[in-house]
Amino acid sequence: MSRLTSDLKEFAAEIGLDVIKITSAEPFIEAARKIEKQTRSDPFIDEYWKIEAIDAFCSPQVVLPEAKSVVVAAECYLTSELEDLGSAGNPHGLIARYTRRNYYHDTETKLKKVAKFLKRKGVQTHFKSYSCGPLAEKPMAERAGVGWYGKDGIIMTEKYGSLVVLGELLTDVELEVDEPLVRSCGECRVCIESCPTSAIVSPYILDRSKCLQHITNQKRAMSVEIREMWGNRLYGCTTCQDVCPLNRKVKPKERKPEYGYVGPSIPLIPLLEMSEVEYREHFRHNQMGAGWINFESIQRNAAVALGNIGDPAAIPVLIQSLRSPYPIVRGHSAWSLGKIGGKEAKMGLEMALKNESNSEVVKEIKDALEKAG
Ligand code: SF4
Ligand code: SF4
DSSP, rough: HHHHHHHHHHHHHHHOOOOEEEEOOOOOOOHHHHHHHHHHOOOSTTTOOOHHHHHHHHOOHHHHHHHHOEEEEEEOOOOOOSOOBBBBTTTTEEEOGGSSSOOOHHHHHHHHHHHHHHTTTTTOEEEEEEESSOOEEEEEEHHTTOOOOOTTTTBTTTTBBBBBEEEEEEEEOOOOOOOOOOOOOOOOOOOHHOOOOOOEETTTTEOOOOOOOHTTOOSSOOOOOHHHHHTEEEEEEOOOHHOHHHHHHHOOOOOOOOOOOOOOOEEHHHHHHHOOOHHHHHHHSSSGSSTSOOOHHHHHHHHHHHHHOOGGEEEEHHHHHOOOOOOHHHHHHHHHHHOOHHHHHHHEEEEEEOOOHHHHHHHHHHHHHHHHH
């Protein structure tokens, strides 16, 4: 290994990047064609995903034309903490582990330090760093040898399983590249068999229309079956990662970055009472507050979680949500009121029915009234 590459890796380890590998800035042509194939068969992929956009996503040199190398990092986010902080009268919705703190910010900050290190060495003039940025992170991580694809489609590292966020530094410095890992999940199928919605239709192939992780931010209504399986989640799903035998061996980290901390679960009643402006302000340091997160989807998720938790303390806020400007929030709040049931819920639904003009919400309210008894 060249002296510069080994010094860089040593420095990256010192500042707390758990895995650090290097690949070239050549485009990821195979990954681009795979994404293209997937977009053709997936009705929920945005219009944004035109061929040119996919090619750019898979081409580091579109982002940084001078790029010669990509430094790919992984940072483990497993910490030990309580899962659900909710209690009777204060129901909480669960936050997926990778979102409890802003590890993307943490990883990107560390990659910027790596970039400064290269500048101090006098070898770098251009760079860009990202974590959860505009580049195909998983193919980069695979080619750099950070990890391999698990059958749930998530990058699996040797020491930290799939409990990592990825980040990358594009640089105009020619560094020594690493080889991809020759590893696989072998015969294991635990994640496939444990997915609550059978979204992993075959190894490495995900049906995003069924995956709770993807549904988190989709603006459409959830099917009733999905609502039942949603449980008390608010943001994300990690069941396939939680059951993975490789992840179960990972030791929690002591260090817990505080930036963007939102906790393992969030009180749902105040969340449903928030305006979008209040929401964005409250979560501004966490990815949950990012512009690409749909506020109405989060409130829809909160309404469904409240219905599944079944705490009558949620009835007033669910009735209030029947006046939300977002039809999906009104419809899912109606469903949850029907599920919790009782006289107060029924009265709220009857009142809402008189004023509702959206045909889909009207149907939700009528179905809920039947359930509410
Ligand atoms: S994230 Fe959840 S729903 Fe999606 S594949 Fe994994 S277990 Fe299934
Ligand atoms: S549960 Fe098994 S098949 Fe799934 S990612 Fe983990 S090791 Fe691979």
